[in-house]
Amino acid sequence: MKHLKSIFLIFVQIIYYVKNSSASFNLYLSPQEMQRHLGLQAELYYVQDNRINEYALNFTLLLPPKLNTLYFTWKNTDSQELPYSISVETSNRAAIPYPKLNISSSGSVPTSTQTFAVSVPCTETIDAEVLISININVTFPGNNVTKLHLSRRKTCINENLKPYASKNSLTFADSSSVFYIAVCCAVLLILVLGVLITIYYVTDKKNKVAKSSGTGPGTTTTTFLATLPRNSVNISSYASFRRMPSYSLLDERSKDLQERITDLTVQRCRIRLSSIILEGTFGRIYQGSYTNEEGNEDTVIIKTVADHASQIQISLLLQEGMAMYSLNHKNILSILRVSIEDHTAPFLLYPFNNYKNLKIFLQKCKVSSEGVHHTLTTQEVVHMALQIIKAMQYLHKRHLLHKDLAARNCVIDDSLNIQVADNALSRDLFPSDYHCLGDNENRPVKWLALESLLHKTFTPSSDVWSFGVLLWELTTLAQQPYIEIDPFEMAAYLKDGYRLAQPINCPDELFAVMAYCWAMSPEERPTFTQLHVFLQEFFAQLTKYV
Numbered sequence: 201m202k203h204l205k206s207i208f209l210i211f212v213q214i215i216y217y218v219k220n221s222s223a224s225f226n227l228y229l230s231p232q233e234m235q236r237h238l239g240l241q242a243e244l245y246y247v248q249d250n251r252i253n254e255y256a257l258n259f260t261l262l263l264p265p266k267l268n269t270l271y272f273t274w275k276n277t278d279s280q281e282l283p284y285s286i287s288v289e290t291s292n293r294a295a296i297p298y299p300k301l302n303i304s305s306s307g308s309v310p311t312s313t314q315t316f317a318v319s320v321p322c323t324e325t326i327d328a329e330v331l332i333s334i335n336i337n338v339t340f341p342g343n344n345v346t347k348l349h350l351s352r353r354k355t356c357i358n359e360n361l362k363p364y365a366s367k368n369s370l371t372f373a374d375s376s377s378v379f380y381i382a383v384c385c386a387v388l389l390i391l392v393l394g395v396l397i398t399i400y401y402v403t404d405k406k407n408k409v410a411k412s413s414g415t416g417p418g419t420t421t422t423t424f425l426a427t428l429p430r431n432s433v434n435i436s437s438y439a440s441f442r443r444m445p446s447y448s449l450l451d452e453r454s455k456d457l458q459e460r461i462t463d464l465t466v467q468r469c470r471i472r473l474s475s476i477i478l479e480g481t482f483g484r485i486y487q488g489s490y491t492n493e494e495g496n497e498d499t500v501i502i503k504t505v506a507d508h509a510s511q512i513q514i515s516l517l518l519q520e521g522m523a524m525y526s527l528n529h530k531n532i533l534s535i536l537r538v539s540i541e542d543h544t545a546p547f548l549l550y551p552f553n554n555y556k557n558l559k560i561f562l563q564k565c566k567v568s569s570e571g572v573h574h575t576l577t578t579q580e581v582v583h584m585a586l587q588i589i590k591a592m593q594y595l596h597k598r599h600l601l602h603k604d605l606a607a608r609n610c611v612i613d614d615s616l617n618i619q620v621a622d623n624a625l626s627r628d629l630f631p632s633d634y635h636c637l638g639d640n641e642n643r644p645v646k647w648l649a650l651e652s653l654l655h656k657t658f659t660p661s662s663d664v665w666s667f668g669v670l671l672w673e674l675t676t677l678a679q680q681p682y683i684e685i686d687p688f689e690m691a692a693y694l695k696d697g698y699r700l701a702q703p704i705n706c707p708d709e710l711f712a713v714m715a716y717c718w719a720m721s722p723e724e725r726p727t728f729t730q731l732h733v734f735l736q737e738f739f740a741q742l743t744k745y746v
């Protein structure tokens with residue numbers, strides 16, 4: 201997620217000049233390379249003449265698992281010789297053991313345009329998120345060394361691993377592509393937003409510069425992306441309310457991506473906010489309406505942020521809101537539309553269907569003092585749990601992990617129909633469910649499996665753990681789990697074998713399911729398929745006696 205922080209900033213750069221020297225060189229990603237990464241026809245300069253684009257350098261691009269080679273283009277634009285040394289490192293030698301370069305590790309920056317390749321193939325024997333660092337030192341005359349540090353993040357997938365007990369022979373390859381596409385959609389949206397913000401910023405800046413006249417020596421503001429993607433600018437003008445495309449065409453990634461963005465985007469004028477449902481410090485959930493091109497009006501839920509939200513908050517909203525993109529299951533709340541417009545926060549639209557937030561629904565059950573006291577029966581709890589299991593089976597079949605399964609991220613209607621939703625804005629709307637363990641990352645500590653807490657590893661089994669906590673929430677009407685435990689102590693507490701206690705009135709069978717979900721070792725936890733079979737049987741037994 202961190203890589204998103206700087207993405208807006210690519211477009212607006214404060215540039216500093218490499219030392220006082222007449223020598224200069226360029227280092228950039230060619231338009232073809234940018235097309236491959238982000239679906240944009242543009243060049244991205246890391247160094248242009250002797251100016252360094254620090255924001256672009258700091259930005260960690262996310263690579264799809266199948267992308268094994270990175271290309272960089274460079275050229276010495278002056279007559280002076282520029283010695284360089286280059287090295288490539290990976291954070292996980294087991295996942296990417298041999299990063300390779302097709303230029304020598306030291307030499308002189310060529311005086312004609314050269315493209316060099318960095319190959320970073322995964323071994324495909326372990327699942328890992330690997331950080332790739334490319335370090336280049338360029339020595340300017342006078343022994344001034346400029347150090348450039350480029351980073352990429354790549355998700356390696358274990359092709360042999362079959363974490364499912366079932367016999368389906370799905371491969372992880374599509375899953376990662378799907379995941380990548382989801383992430384890329386988010387990135388692209390953010391890029392689009394970034395372009396708009398830049399336009400705004402640059403205009404704003406120009407006015408300021410005109411007034412104050414003259415910037416500091418050696419500092420200037422410029423836009424490095426020479427050509428803007430045409431699609432992004434007039435994206436909203438021809439979006440229609442079509443069904444979302446299926447997952448075919450995975451190989452035409454970038455083209456497909458732009459189509460997908462185009463498909464989801466709608467004009468702001470078609471959306472009307474009517475009432476606020478939930479409000480955080482910056483996050484807002486509204487009820488409103490969306491009028492499609494045929495003039496039909498649908499009630500929708502709109503997730504957005506307030507004007508004072510930061511760009512990081514906006515990018516998180518987009519990234520997380522796109523996680524459930526293009527899914528079609530009755531127990532999943534899939535994003536319907538997105539509206540991104542100049543100078544305003546994006547709107548994420550979801551179908552309404554009279555759904556409410558599950559956590560708030562459960563809490564209301566508990567405190568309803570006005571006579572209509574509603575407690576959930578075991579049967580109702582199991583019925584709810586089964587729907588969540590179905591949603592999770594669907595997600596896992598598509599090789600998508602939820603990573604934040606909890607009552608707050610589900611919605612429910614009056615007939616107890618449940619949908620699993622994404623976690624966009626949950627950190628803000630349910631701040632007491634998230635904790636920061638000193639690493640700037642706000643995580644749902646008390647819902648996380650031990651291995652996710654310790655090593656940030658996520659698997660279908662870690663979703664099963666969270667499901668166990670969600671089941672506990674259902675049976676306690678959304679009490680806070682481990683309320684007495686300090687978040688910093690959680691890992692030690694779980695390692696010592698402590699778990700959540702059996703709720704009052706919770707049948708042993710249900711508690712056994714939860715405890716099973718919290719097995720220390722991920723392999724010992726049940727799969728959602730097994731949970732489905734077990735709870736289905738339990739449900740049948742319950743209905744027999746009623």
Ligand SMILES: *[C@@H]1O[C@H](CO)[C@@H](O)[C@H](O)[C@H]1NC(C)=O
Pocket residue numbers: 254255258
């Ligand atoms: C880039 O990263 C370096 C080191 O992490 C930091 O010192 C610098 O301020 C960053 N620059 C920008 C423009 O974010």
Ligand SMILES: *[C@@H]1O[C@H](CO)[C@@H](O)[C@H](O)[C@H]1NC(C)=O
Pocket residue numbers: 285286287335336337345347
């Ligand atoms: C660049 O220079 C630093 C010291 O200034 C050194 O530690 C590093 O290994 C060099 N990197 C390369 C790629 O040569």
Ligand SMILES: *[C@@H]1O[C@H](CO)[C@@H](O)[C@H](O)[C@H]1NC(C)=O
Pocket residue numbers: 302303314315316317
């Ligand atoms: C490195 O490989 C790429 C493509 O494989 C090629 O275009 C480029 O010319 C190569 N560069 C060198 C210096 O061999």
Ligand SMILES: *[C@@H]1O[C@H](CO)[C@@H](O)[C@H](O)[C@H]1NC(C)=O
Pocket residue numbers: 219220221341342343344
């Ligand atoms: C090298 O860098 C130093 C300070 O960064 C500067 O004072 C000096 O002029 C530079 N030398 C040359 C030859 O550019």
